[in-house]
Amino acid sequence: xxxxxFLSLLLLTLLAACxxxxxxxxxxxxxxxxxxxxMNTAAYFVIESTGEEDRLLSVESRLxxxxxxxxxxxxxxxxxRMQEQAFVIIPADGSISFExxxxxxxxxxxxxxxxxxxxxxxxxxxEKQGEITIDVPVEIP
Amino acid sequence: xxxxxxxxxxxxxxxxxxLLASCSTDPRALHGSPYDPPRPAPELSLQNxxxxxxxxxxxxxxxxxxxxxxxxxxxxxxxTLADVKLIFEELGEAGDDLHLIMVTVDPERDTEEVLRTxxxxxxxxxxxxxxxxETLEDVMAAYAVFAQKEPSEDPARYLVSxxxxxxxxxxxGMLRTNYPFGTPRxxxxxxxxxxLAEETR
Numbered sequence: 001x002x003x004x005x006f007l008s009l010l011l012l013t014l015l016a017a018c019x020x021x022x023x024x025x026x027x028x029x030x031x032x033x034x035x036x037x038x039m040n041t042a043a044y045f046v047i048e049s050t051g052e053e054d055r056l057l058s059v060e061s062r063l064x065x066x067x068x069x070x071x072x073x074x075x076x077x078x079x080x081r082m083q084e085q086a087f088v089i090i091p092a093d094g095s096i097s098f099e100x101x102x103x104x105x106x107x108x109x110x111x112x113x114x115x116x117x118x119x120x121x122x123x124x125x126x127e128k129q130g131e132i133t134i135d136v137p138v139e140i141p
Numbered sequence: 142x143x144x145x146x147x148x149x150x151x152x153x154x155x156x157x158x159x160l161l162a163s164c165s166t167d168p169r170a171l172h173g174s175p176y177d178p179p180r181p182a183p184e185l186s187l188q189n190x191x192x193x194x195x196x197x198x199x200x201x202x203x204x205x206x207x208x209x210x211x212x213x214x215x216x217x218x219x220x221t222l223a224d225v226k227l228i229f230e231e232l233g234e235a236g237d238d239l240h241l242i243m244v245t246v247d248p249e250r251d252t253e254e255v256l257r258t259x260x261x262x263x264x265x266x267x268x269x270x271x272x273x274x275e276t277l278e279d280v281m282a283a284y285a286v287f288a289q290k291e292p293s294e295d296p297a298r299y300l301v302s303x304x305x306x307x308x309x310x311x312x313x314g315m316l317r318t319n320y321p322f323g324t325p326r327x328x329x330x331x332x333x334x335x336x337l338a339e340e341t342r
Contacts, residue, residue, distance in 0.1 A: 033223075035262075036262075039212065041215050041219070074305075074321070079305075080302060080305040101216065108298050140223050
């Protein structure tokens with residue numbers, strides 16, 4: 001029977017193998033929804049910090065005319081709204097999830113079709129960690 | 142005497158079965174925000190992507206999900222439609238009696254062609270409806286749906302805030318419940334299976 005410490009190590013190794021990171025930030029479970037050229041779409045991921053607090057300031061890509069950080073939320077009248085975020089705080093020794101209906105990276109007016117199973121690259125700019133490039137599969141989980 | 146007792150027993154069982162069959166599911170058994178009592182679904186007097194007048198009554202006998210959204214929606218609408226696509230797949234052949242209707246709240250950019258191409262990405266049987274002005278506003282009001290174009294620096298790249306609920310209409314054309322965004326897919330699927338079972342009872 002495998003010992004818990006070995007199992008944890010194995011899980012961390014597996015996670016690291018499918019994740020991108022730099023310094024004390026690890027980005028995993030990334031995906032972007034397929035869409036046609038000219039349309040909008042969104043990307044999602046989880047950012048984990050094993051150190052001090054940091055801020056995600058912007059995301060860069062060649063995919064679209066504009067790439068912004070947004071948050072969807074339901075207002076008091078039950079209407080779904082979106083709000084652009086100037087930055088997102090990554091808590092010290094914590095994590096933050098970008099997921100449907102919440103935080104997401106919005107791509108406005110795609111320059112080309114995004115086809116299922118292809119991989120795209122995004123550059124994430126953090127206040128302290130600087131730029132981190134991640135590979136993101138085009139998929140519908 | 143014995144024969145009379147048997148006759149009464151058979152009569153009792155028959156009446157009970159008939160009574161149960163005539164009862165529909167308790168509205169409270171459905172997820173989301175059930176209509177208690179269920180109410181007739183407002184007509185969707187809009188045009189389909191071929192430019193023809195749509196009639197909800199054509200789908201009597203089938204189950205219909207209605208959603209108000211727009212194709213440039215980057216997050217909420219595609220998440221909802223992807224969930225419904227999975228529900229169709231999970232239902233298998235029973236999914237033949239289910240229809241998804243998306244009414245665009247952004248007719249300015251969602252032309253018939255854009256709407257058809259977008260919906261085909263999810264499922265070829267998804268139905269798109271499009272209309273403008275008062276015609277659209279009347280239908281939205283009937284379903285208590287709100288939509289508002291948000292200000293944008295680039296007038297061509299605006300977002301639309303909107304009610305993001307899925308409305309469930311049963312085989313008799315009655316509104317049974319509606320689901321807010323984020324309702325687990327399993328709950329919607331289980332309600333549809335309940336309606337399908339209601340029909341065969």
